[in-house]
Amino acid sequence: MLNKFIQKSKQLPEFKRFFILIAILFMYDVFFIRSKLSFINNLLSGRYFVNYILSLIVLSSLILIIRCLFNRNTFTKLLGSLFILAPLAIQTAHYSFYKMPISTYGIRFFVSEPLLTIQLAFENLNYFKIFGFILFSLLILLLLFTSNNQIKYKKFQLAINFPIFVSLTILCGMNWYLILDYQHPISAAYASIPEAGRSFYFKQLKKNKPEISLAPNSKEVPNILWIIGESVAKSHMSLYGYHRKTTPNLDKLKEAGILIPFQNSVSIGPHTLISVPYMLVGKQNIDPHGTIYSAPNIFDYAKARGYDTAFISSQDLRWKNFDQLSGKNIVDFYKAGTDFSANVSVSKGADDLKVLHTSILPHLKQMRAPFLMIAHMDGSHYPYHIHSEKKYKKFFPETSPNGTNAYDNTIVYSDIYLNEIITAARIKDPNIWIFYTTDHGQNVPLAKKDSMFKREHEKNSSHSENKSERHIFSTWKEKITAMFEKTDENDDEGKIIFNQGYDPEIIHNAFFVLPPEPFRIKIQNKETAPIAQSDIFATILDLMLIENPVSPYRWLISFKSYS
Structure with a gap:
């Protein structure tokens, strides 16, 4: 029977052999590496589909290159097959243990500790997957070895496929839109090499970052939750006097004296890529030389003080290298929007409540004291209508994607999110410090009061x-x-300028604090004080009993006098 199969495989035309090999590698990925249901579901999303198709083009080019270069004899065919089987074996083992493709860290670890890597792989063997790998490897070898056909136009094929393979591999590893976890494992293994180069480049930018060395401290330091919103205009929050009840849950906390909204808070900048990274390092001045990369961020200080740390974002953090500024490879627990949805983009992250329920709340329960968690929201980014679930919408009609009704519904949705995370945090620790700030605002017309x-x-x-x-x-x-009208007076986006420029609606932002009870009255006395987003960083350092930060920061609010 085996001989018949081998004879039939020898008679296969080259194009059929090629497509059968691609089909086998595709099936191996779906049935032995990933979850079948999640793969099918993810493939329906645009970003995942684009990633996977590009990775199949990379894989196809690789196979054609191998067929051209390693088709002389048995030895060369065996050597060529290693370019497919070796990354497939690595990815099979890596997915079995980590549920994700090999990363930059994995490459560095293997290069520095090859024997330990092999030992860990054998200690976590999955015999079912070993059997599957051996079976599929034999099929792959059979398809590569049994062909005795002469390769036509070899130089032409190499001239076409080699540039395609190299350029798309670099693209798959370095472009923000292309995620290794969304690609075929073999292509992702090769794409992790330029990804490692990208990481090395940013490592060089950070080489002058000073080490944080703190003297031992016997005093108790508090747990801290810092919530960063997205594109929230405080004029659209009933918490700040808006006539529409967009934040009823926050309103109740304010009425109870638990939540203190600050009235004069200024954003560092009108865009996420300016405000959020600089918030995390406490900088607010012009930075033409990129010193932000070598500045210690809030997690560096927290780790030095012994904090358990987490950064969980609903947004895509690879865009514009945001991941290099948000604590990746520093925090103990790090998740981005692409970990929760395969269709995350610049304008739409993962659903806030999904991220809250599947990651933030479960991890919050597990964190040890003292801890610092930063929750980064998808919030109210335009187009507004896709940033709130239908069942939570209150204001209609919402026929314009960026009308006032659509925007106000995102504030309602954020209010639900904030109420749940605040409640969970205060149940875990009644004395936790909770800070909320949006990254910047939006210039959206207010709803008309009278119909x-x-x-x-x-x-x-x-x-x-x-x-x-x-x-x-x-x-x-x-x-x-x-x-029957298509729009109403609160569904007109004609006057919206979003977050362009430095309009007060854009840079005068919502900021509130939920302090422990002993501090509430004194914090209330500060609610009209002028503050900047960078002051949150300085305040958290003060709470961590860090008196001498590496570089000077503004210290507008000091809690030492309150204790």
Whole structure:
């Protein structure tokens, strides 16, 4: 039977052999490496689909290169097959243990500790996957070895496929939109090499970062939760006096004296890539030489003080190298939006409540004291209509993706998120410090207070009875007409300028604190003080009893006088 199979494989045309080999490698990925259901579900999303198709093109080019270069004899064919089987074996082992493809860290670890890497691999053997790997490897070898056909146009094929393989491999490893976990394992293994080069480049930028050395401290330091919102205009929060009840949960906390909203908080910049990274290092000045990369961030200090640390974001952190500024490879627990959704983009992260329920709340329960968790939200980025779930929307119609109704619904959705995370944090530790700030605001028109029907009624209230009767009919006519109108006065995006420029709506931001009870009155006395986002960093250092940071920072709020 084996001989018949070998004879049939020898008779296969080259194009059929090629597509069968691609199909076998595809099936191996789906059935032996990934979860079948999650793979099918993820493949339906645009970003995952683009990544996987590009990785299959890389894989196809690799196979064609191997067929051209390693087709002389048995030895060369065996050597060529290693370029497929070796990365496949590495990825099989890595996925079995880590549920993800090999990363830059994995490459560095293997290079520095090859024997330990092999030992760990054997200690965590999955015999079912070993059997599957051997079976598929034999099929792959059979398809590569049994071909005796002469390769036509060899130089032409190499001239086409080699540049494709090299350029797309570099692209798959370094482009922010392309994620290793969304690619075929073999292609991802090769793409991890330029990804390692990218990491090395940023490591060089950070080489002058000073080591944080702190003297032992016997005093107790508090647990801290820092929530960073996205594109929230405080004028659209009922917490700050908006006539629409967009933040009813936060309003209750304020009324109870638990939450203290600051009235005069200024953003570091009008864009996420300016405000959030600089918040994390406490800088707010112009930085033309990129000193932010060599500045210790809040996690460096927290780790030096013995804190358990976590950074969990709903957003894509690879865009514009955001991941190199947000604590990756520093914090104990790090998750980005691409870990929760295969369709994350610059304008739409993973769903906030999904991230909250599947990662933030479960991990919060497990964190040991003292801990610092930063939760980075998807929030209210444009287009607004996709940033809130339908069942939570309150303001209609929402026919314009960036109208006031759509925007206000994102604030309602954020209020639900904030209420849940604040409640969970205060249950875990009633004396926890909780900070919230948005990265920047948005310039979105406020909703009209009075409907056109109420204004029309007031305008005609002094008319005669006959006119009033006509008014009743005209009002009903207007109501019926409005039901079928495509937009209303609160669903017009014509006047929105989003977060362009330095309008007060954009840079005067929402910022509130939930301090432990002994500090509430004294914090309330500071709620009108002018503060900047960078002051949160300095305040947290003070709470951690860090008196001498490596570089000077603004210390606007000091809690030493309160204790």
